[in-house]
Amino acid sequence: MCRQNGCPQRIASISLFIFLVAVLSLFGCGKQSDPARSEGSQAATTPLSANNEDPQWVSRDSNKPAKIAIVFVHGIFGTTTGTWTNDNGRTFFQLLKADPDVGPYVDIYAFGFESKMFGGTGSLDVREGANKLKTYLYSAHVLDYPAVVFVGHSMGGLVVLRYLASNLDKDDSLAAKVSLVTLYGSPQEGAQIASIAKLALSNPALAHMKPVDGNQWLQQLTDDWTNTKRKPHVVCGYEKAPTYGVMIVPWSSSNRFCTEPGVAIDGANHIDMVKPDRPAHPSVVLLTSAIRRYVLPVQFGTRLETPDFVRDGDDWHFVMDSSAKTARVMNLGTANLTYWFAEKTDPALYIVPDDGPATVAGNSIQNVKLLLLANAKEKQYSFRLKTSADDDEHVIVDVPDLERVRQQTAALSKSIVADMNSQLASIPAEKAGPEVLATTAYKTVEKNLPDLPPAAKWVITADVLSATSMDKIAAVALNRASAASPKVVHSTSVQDVATRVQRGITDQQILFEVPRQKSDLKVLDPTEKLLQIQKSGPDTVASVIFKNEGASPGISLELAERMKRIPSLAGTGFTLEGAVKSATGDSKAANVAFKKALMIEPTPALQEKMAKPQQ
Numbered sequence: 001m002c003r004q005n006g007c008p009q010r011i012a013s014i015s016l017f018i019f020l021v022a023v024l025s026l027f028g029c030g031k032q033s034d035p036a037r038s039e040g041s042q043a044a045t046t047p048l049s050a051n052n053e054d055p056q057w058v059s060r061d062s063n064k065p066a067k068i069a070i071v072f073v074h075g076i077f078g079t080t081t082g083t084w085t086n087d088n089g090r091t092f093f094q095l096l097k098a099d100p101d102v103g104p105y106v107d108i109y110a111f112g113f114e115s116k117m118f119g120g121t122g123s124l125d126v127r128e129g130a131n132k133l134k135t136y137l138y139s140a141h142v143l144d145y146p147a148v149v150f151v152g153h154s155m156g157g158l159v160v161l162r163y164l165a166s167n168l169d170k171d172d173s174l175a176a177k178v179s180l181v182t183l184y185g186s187p188q189e190g191a192q193i194a195s196i197a198k199l200a201l202s203n204p205a206l207a208h209m210k211p212v213d214g215n216q217w218l219q220q221l222t223d224d225w226t227n228t229k230r231k232p233h234v235v236c237g238y239e240k241a242p243t244y245g246v247m248i249v250p251w252s253s254s255n256r257f258c259t260e261p262g263v264a265i266d267g268a269n270h271i272d273m274v275k276p277d278r279p280a281h282p283s284v285v286l287l288t289s290a291i292r293r294y295v296l297p298v299q300f301g302t303r304l305e306t307p308d309f310v311r312d313g314d315d316w317h318f319v320m321d322s323s324a325k326t327a328r329v330m331n332l333g334t335a336n337l338t339y340w341f342a343e344k345t346d347p348a349l350y351i352v353p354d355d356g357p358a359t360v361a362g363n364s365i366q367n368v369k370l371l372l373l374a375n376a377k378e379k380q381y382s383f384r385l386k387t388s389a390d391d392d393e394h395v396i397v398d399v400p401d402l403e404r405v406r407q408q409t410a411a412l413s414k415s416i417v418a419d420m421n422s423q424l425a426s427i428p429a430e431k432a433g434p435e436v437l438a439t440t441a442y443k444t445v446e447k448n449l450p451d452l453p454p455a456a457k458w459v460i461t462a463d464v465l466s467a468t469s470m471d472k473i474a475a476v477a478l479n480r481a482s483a484a485s486p487k488v489v490h491s492t493s494v495q496d497v498a499t500r501v502q503r504g505i506t507d508q509q510i511l512f513e514v515p516r517q518k519s520d521l522k523v524l525d526p527t528e529k530l531l532q533i534q535k536s537g538p539d540t541v542a543s544v545i546f547k548n549e550g551a552s553p554g555i556s557l558e559l560a561e562r563m564k565r566i567p568s569l570a571g572t573g574f575t576l577e578g579a580v581k582s583a584t585g586d587s588k589a590a591n592v593a594f595k596k597a598l599m600i601e602p603t604p605a606l607q608e609k610m611a612k613p614q615q
Contacts, residue, residue, distance in 0.1 A: 053080035055136045058093045059108040066107045067299045068291070069145040070096065073111045073133065075154025075185075080112025083153055086275040095276055095284050102288045105296065106149075109142055113159075126155060126217070130162035143174065146388060147299050149291060150181045153274045154249065157186025158221065161257065165224040168231065175230040176336070176359075180294045182287050183258070184237045185249045185270050225257055235290045236262040237283055241269040301362065302333035302389040309395055316395045320381075323408040324371045324449060329385075334362040338388035347496035348376040349397060350463075351383065352456045355487040355494075369452060370397065371460065373493060374409050374467035374545070375500070377402075410545045413464050416444045417555050424562045433568045438476035441465055455485035463497050467545060468556070469579040471504025471605070472572045478510045503605040504575070546583035556580045571601030578609075 058081065060066075072092070074083035084092040093110070097103040113129045124132065137143050152160040160181055168175045225231070236258040238251050248270035255262040265273040265282045276283045308327040309316035318327060331337040340357040352369040360366045381397040399405060423440045424432055438461065445452075445461045452460065458481035465474035478498055481488050488494050498510055546553050557580055563573025578593035598606050 053082070053110075053112050055080060055109070055111045055140065057107065057140065058091075058110050059097050059106075061107075065145065066105050067145065068106045068147040068149060068295055069142045070106050070108045070149045070151060071111055071137070071142060071160075072108065073129075073150065073152045073156035073159050074115075075152075075156045076115050078115065078153065078156070080110045083156075084110070084274055086277050088277060090277060092274060092276055092284070095279055095281070096287065098279060099284070099288045102291050102296070105299070106291070107145070109140060111136060115155075126158045126162055126221075129155075129159040130166065133159060133163045134167065143177065146177065147179065147295055148174075148177045149295055150178065151184075151287060152181070152186055153184045154186060154270065157181075157183035158218075161186075161225055162221055164232070165221060165228050168228050178232045179298055180290055181232050181234045182237075182290055183234065184265070184274050184283060185239050186236070187249045222256070231259075233290070233294045234259050235286060237265045237273060237286050238262050239268060239270045239273050240264050240266050241272070243269040243271060297333075298335040300389070301335040302331055302337040302387070304337060304339070304387055304389065304391045304393075305330040305332055306385070306393070309393075314394065316385075316393055318370070318395055318397050320370060320372060320397050320399045321401060321404070323405045323412075324369065326451070327368045327370060328365050329360055329368055330365045331360045331362055336361055339391075340386055342384045342386055344381070344383040344492060346376075346378060346381050347493045348373045348378070349381040349383070350456075350459065350491070350493040352452060354491040355455075355485065356490060357388075367451070369456065371456075372399065372405050372409075373460075373463045373497065374413075375496075376405060406545075409464065409467070412445070412448055413468050413545050414555065415448065416441045416461075416464055417468070417559050419444045421555060421559045421562065424559070424566075429566050432566050434473045434476045434572075437470075437473050437569075438465075438480065441473065442477065442480075453485070455481045455488045458484060459488065459491075459494055459497060462501060466497060466501045466504065469504065469575045469605075470572050471501045471575075471603070472569075472601070474501045475505050475510050482510075504603050506601050506603050546580050553580050553584055571597050574600065575603075575606065 072084060074080060081091065081093075093108045096106065096108065111133055113124045113132055115124065137148075142148060150160040150164070152158070160183075164178065164181070168178070234257050236255050238255065239247065239249065251262065263282065263286050265286075268283070273283055278284075306316065306327065306329060309318050311317075318325075329339060336359050338357045338359045341351050341354060344351070344354075350371040350373050352371070358366065376399070379399045379402055381399070383395055383397075385391070385393045385395055420437050420440050423437065427436070441464070442457060442461045445457050445464070449457060449460060458477050462474040462477035462481065465471070465477060474497075478494075478501055481494065489498075501510060546556065556576060560573045560577040560580065563569040563576065566573075574593045574597035578590045578597060581587075581593060582590035594606060594609055
């Protein structure tokens with residue numbers, strides 16, 4: 001006989017257990033369109049197997065990937081692909097790809113994780129599922145796509161929200177890619193069935209699905225999601241039919257984080273809602289319409305306009321009638337447009353930004369700066385302007401008056417020399433050095449080219465200093481350019497300036513990405529006889545600047561004299577003096593100055609000017 005209260009408790013536990021088997025076994029199995037009629041047979045025949053499917057691409061052409069990746073995440077007790085497959089073997093994936101407006105632009109990735117009903121060892125909770133999701137998104141190169149859409153069912157929606165809440169504000173690239181999350185029956189305030197199931201089943205994820213009032217984990221997710229600054233659109237579908245008499249995730253819990261009113265998946269219970277059987281099924285329409293509204297315009301709603309470029313046949317032309325010009329890049333569409341410059345024919349044309357892709361927002365304009373560096377010799381340059389919308393424009397830059405450009409470079413050089421001269425005259429010699437003069441030169445460039453970003457101002461500073469044979473100070477400027485924007489070293493123009501600067505220094509390493517030229521020179525014996533210094537060619541940058549009436553050799557020589565009296569600048573002073581004397585035709589004085597510079601700081605650039613010692 002039973003004790004007084006023992007039998008009712010035992011009977012209740014057995015009844016509860018049978019109920020849970022009937023209800024929860026459906027999470028990863030076939031359609032349950034008529035619960036009342038099929039209860040006995042389905043509960044008896046449904047297998048209680050674990051998910052043995054790895055995460056996988058279910059639709060993707062690796063040779064020509066689409067622009068949008070759709071990531072499906074199943075729920076508790078679900079499987080990677082089975083959750084999304086109806087009784088006829090047709091999948092949600094197939095119906096999505098069949099949509100004529102959406103299908104051609106998407107690849108589909110099905111994410112899966114272990115979620116056993118019985119023997120919970122090895123099963124993942126929501127936090128662990130989110131961590132695994134992050135790993136597999138990288139491993140499968142999902143995050144290489146310009147846009148990523150997440151689709152979550154039941155607990156899978158919580159996995160998605162946990163992953164995004166932990167990463168969106170830390171990763172600008174991820175935030176830009178994810179503009180949409182679609183949730184089906186995700187218990188954003190928990191599910192009462194989870195509290196009941198926890199009594200009988202050992203799966204750790206059930207604790208994360210209990211009603212929010214007694215669920216610290218879900219409360220934390222709510223706080224984290226609320227505090228996330230860059231949230232995507234969240235659209236939600238909710239079940240309308242009970243599953244074995246139980247509303248697994250009621251309307252109130254399905255809509256907490258949604259950015260618009262939830263959509264009823266009419267006629268479907270918690271299991272059926274993600275097993276659509278036709279293109280017009282409410283679950284399919286919910287997802288495809290959301291993609292049309294929130295994703296396609298971002299990826300395809302762009303229109304490039306370049307009003308400062310003039311079309312001539314298959315090419316665009318831009319007139320460069322000064323050393324620095326501005327060109328507008330306009331996006332007349334609604335979506336962000338990424339653009340970059342490629343196949344530049346000559347590094348003497350410096351384009352800002354030239355260190356990687358830039359993004360112009362919808363209905364916005366960005367100014368691009370085109371500058372001719374001090375060593376510019378050509379009257380025509382070209383490059384390609386490419387965009388994320390597959391624009392590929394060939395642009396020819398015409399320089400109708402190269403002499404005018406050189407005059408402007410010389411004028412900037414004169415201003416820099418004058419300001420450096422004043423700086424050295426105003427401070428004690430012990431406080432003077434390359435760092436101080438680099439800052440002075442930068443301020444001069446800033447006054448003349450205020451619209452450039454800081455890194456570009458430092459690059460122009462280095463370029464003009466190197467052109468006037470002050471490479472030691474130019475090296476400081478290049479290092480500061482790299483500090484202001486580490487990506488600047490990827491610019492071919494910056495690499496070219498760096499190569500020129502490295503030839504004029506002996507003991508400073510700049511921009512490690514640029515190979516340093518080695519020299520076998522040693523400090524010279526002052527008693528050694530040298531052949532005549534080789535004359536600079538007619539196109540030498542320094543000769544053009546110093547001969548040009550826009551620059552005053554007198555000011556440059558005055559600066560050289562001041563430098564020669566300061567130990568840390570003496571080598572630069574003699575080199576500057578030699579460059580000025582050579583440019584103005586005084587070869588004898590140039591020989592003397594270069595020889596003294598070589599004895600202080602032998603450099604590859606001076607080696608080219610030096611003849612072999614006489615035997």
